[in-house]
Amino acid sequence: MRILITGATGLVGSEITRLCHEKGISVNYLTTSKSKLEKSETFKGFYWNPGEGKIDEGCLEGVGAIINLAGANVFQPWTSSAKKKILDSRIDSLQLLHRLLKEHTHEVRQLVSASAIGIYPSSPTKMYEEDEQEVAGNFLGEVTRKWEAAADEIKETGIFVSKVRIGIVLAADGGALPQIIKPVKFNLGAALGSGQQWQSWIHISDLARIFLFLIQQGLEGVYNGVAPNPKTNEDLTREVALALDKKLWLPKVPGFALKLAMGDKSNIVLGSQLVSSKKIEDKGFDFHYVNLRKAIRDIMHKKTGN
Numbered sequence: 372m373r374i375l376i377t378g379a380t381g382l383v384g385s386e387i388t389r390l391c392h393e394k395g396i397s398v399n400y401l402t403t404s405k406s407k408l409e410k411s412e413t414f415k416g417f418y419w420n421p422g423e424g425k426i427d428e429g430c431l432e433g434v435g436a437i438i439n440l441a442g443a444n445v446f447q448p449w450t451s452s453a454k455k456k457i458l459d460s461r462i463d464s465l466q467l468l469h470r471l472l473k474e475h476t477h478e479v480r481q482l483v484s485a486s487a488i489g490i491y492p493s494s495p496t497k498m499y500e501e502d503e504q505e506v507a508g509n510f511l512g513e514v515t516r517k518w519e520a521a522a523d524e525i526k527e528t529g530i531f532v533s534k535v536r537i538g539i540v541l542a543a544d545g546g547a548l549p550q551i552i553k554p555v556k557f558n559l560g561a562a563l564g565s566g567q568q569w570q571s572w573i574h575i576s577d578l579a580r581i582f583l584f585l586i587q588q589g590l591e592g593v594y595n596g597v598a599p600n601p602k603t604n605e606d607l608t609r610e611v612a613l614a615l616d617k618k619l620w621l622p623k624v625p626g627f628a629l630k631l632a633m634g635d636k637s638n639i640v641l642g643s644q645l646v647s648s649k650k651i652e653d654k655g656f657d658f659h660y661v662n663l664r665k666a667i668r669d670i671m672h673k674k675t676g677n
């Protein structure tokens with residue numbers, strides 16, 4: 372079995388690749404960066420440029436499933452050109468894959484495409500399941516809605532499509548955790564806004580396992596990529612402080628100051644999404660990291676090697 376991964380060189384893609392190799396699955400990957408091209412039998416790189424409609428069609432050789440993660444980083448400052456890049460990179464990538472699958476013979480049966488829990492409107496109390504119809508009325512809502520719609524269009528080629536609404540990924544080398552750790556280490560850790568906003572986190576290794584689970588079980592449709600035990604921003608920050616043997620003694624960072632400093636991007640840290648993992652658990656997925664403390668300690672242990 373061979374899987375084609377777009378965005379394989381990023382945070383989530385690297386973990387999925389590691390897991391594929393552990394399970395004896397070979398990976399083809401599409402990269403926008405020629406310097407990242409490798410050509411080993413189990414990790415074969417192919418160049419593409421979604422904005423210019425360029426793709427190496429050899430990427431489909433021997434491939435049974437595609438995992439799509441590609442997209443410009445959403446954590447960059449949201450200037451109008453960055454917003455355009457964040458949206459266009461995701462839509463162009465899927466449209467190019469769509470065209471490739473339509474125009475070439477292949478054996479691909481399934482596409483598993485990334486999405487994000489930012490599709491759900493911010494709410495302090497509502498528990499979101501995958502059948503929620505309301506979409507957040509902000510930039511992240513617009514991006515995720517159009518991203519999922521572009522993935523769904525690929526069904527027209529006869530391939531079945533699954534989407535993973537990714538939560539706050541906890542990992543050693545990127546994502547939210549290093550950003551929370553940095554100030555806490557210098558005794559400058561503080562909850563953001565009210566601190567009561569829900570943060571539906573997931574350990575990166577469970578997230579990678581969800582992508583492969585959907586392929587191995589042949590499951591289509593939308594699945595939330597979050598752990599069963601969401602926490603508030605204050606609890607998440609406090610757990611990090613505990614793991615580092617530090618205390619949170621500073622006042623919370625006021626929401627208005629974050630809005631002033633970050634503009635609409637403050638939705639990423641101030642938005643509250645309490646998201647359910649029930650659907651994937653009902654399909655038999657078994658989380659290794661249900662408990663936040665265990666997840667944080669595992670990641671910190673891997674980082675420091677202690």
Ligand SMILES: NC(=O)c1ccc[n+]([C@@H]2O[C@H](COP(=O)([O-])OP(=O)(O)OC[C@H]3O[C@@H](n4cnc5c(N)ncnc54)[C@H](OP(=O)(O)O)[C@@H]3O)[C@@H](O)[C@H]2O)c1
Nearest residue numbers: 378380381382383402403440441442443460485487537540
């Ligand atoms: N990490 C999170 O907390 C989180 C949460 C929710 C959703 N997600 C989504 O899940 C996906 C994977 O996340 P990640 O954290 O692994 O992201 P990442 O580390 O930023 O990796 C994304 C990859 O996309 C490719 N890429 C960058 N700009 C591109 C462009 N303009 N056109 C096409 N490809 C481009 C890059 O690969 P090459 O350089 O090899 O082309 C990059 O390695 C992303 O789309 C992200 O939005 C992540």
